[in-house]
Ligand code: SF4
């Protein structure tokens with residue numbers, strides 16, 4: 001039986017997901033609950049329909065095809081009852097306003113591969129390739145392994161973007177087919193990490209050390225979120241300076257553009273309000289550089 005992945009989307013011409021020009025495949029489901037999450041559609045494992053009310057032009061096509069009457073037209077006005085949606089995806093393809101998008105569509109590796117290889121020419125010219133991301137892609141380790149293996153058979157450069165809060169077995173599965181891990185680090189202090197993400201960071205730190213011991217290439221990404229993990233940079237620098245296979249560290253500035261995404265999938269957001277200043281980000285970068293780390297700017 002073909003292995004299937006539950007996907008969010010495929011992003012082409014990504015330039016921040018590894019070297020060169022890349023195609024990034026986002027998979028659905030994540031074990032963390034970061035307060036600043038900017039991909040809320042990637043958190044839950046079940047399918048979710050995103051509905052952007054301001055894009056709706058009231059055409060009524062969705063009400064015609066929906067098997068559960070989640071969409072209804074009343075006196076020419078569209079109404080959506082999310083509680084009725086079973087995630088069949090029928091409405092997405094008929095929506096004339098592009099107001100609807102289904103997250104969690106299942107695709108086989110065979111269906112995905114032509115899409116992932118479409119920009120091969122650009123990969124070759126730029127030193128790019130394909131990145132698996134999420135959500136947390138390694139929560140679907142079997143699918144990741146199959147996709148990465150197929151990419152390597154095509155001699156495509158591969159990267160795995162992970163939060164590290166995954167079973168060791170998942171890393172073992174993808175390690176032989178992954179050229180670089182883009183590894184998120186949010187905090188070293190466990191209490192701070194729990195406050196930021198809802199879970200302990202023990203497994204994340206252990207998995208980071210494990211990958212390093214396996215001589216995996218690792219690029220670490222630190223989301224910088226004022227009032228949450230901004231006091232952790234020094235401690236993270238100390239952990240990272242001990243790694244032998246670190247290719248660099250990126251400091252990712254927190255932004256709050258994703259608020260409307262929460263509304264579109266029917267969730268409340270609790271995203272922090274304060275954004276980092278350029279001076280704060282520069283101080284963080286300098287702290288990392290002061291212990292000899294290569295900061296990717
Ligand atoms: S995804 Fe299916 S069940 Fe959900 S609203 Fe659209 S047509 Fe209805």
Ligand code: SF4
Pocket residue numbers: 055056057058059060061062063071078094095096097098099100
């Ligand atoms: S199909 Fe899209 S644009 Fe048309 S009524 Fe439904 S949500 Fe609105």
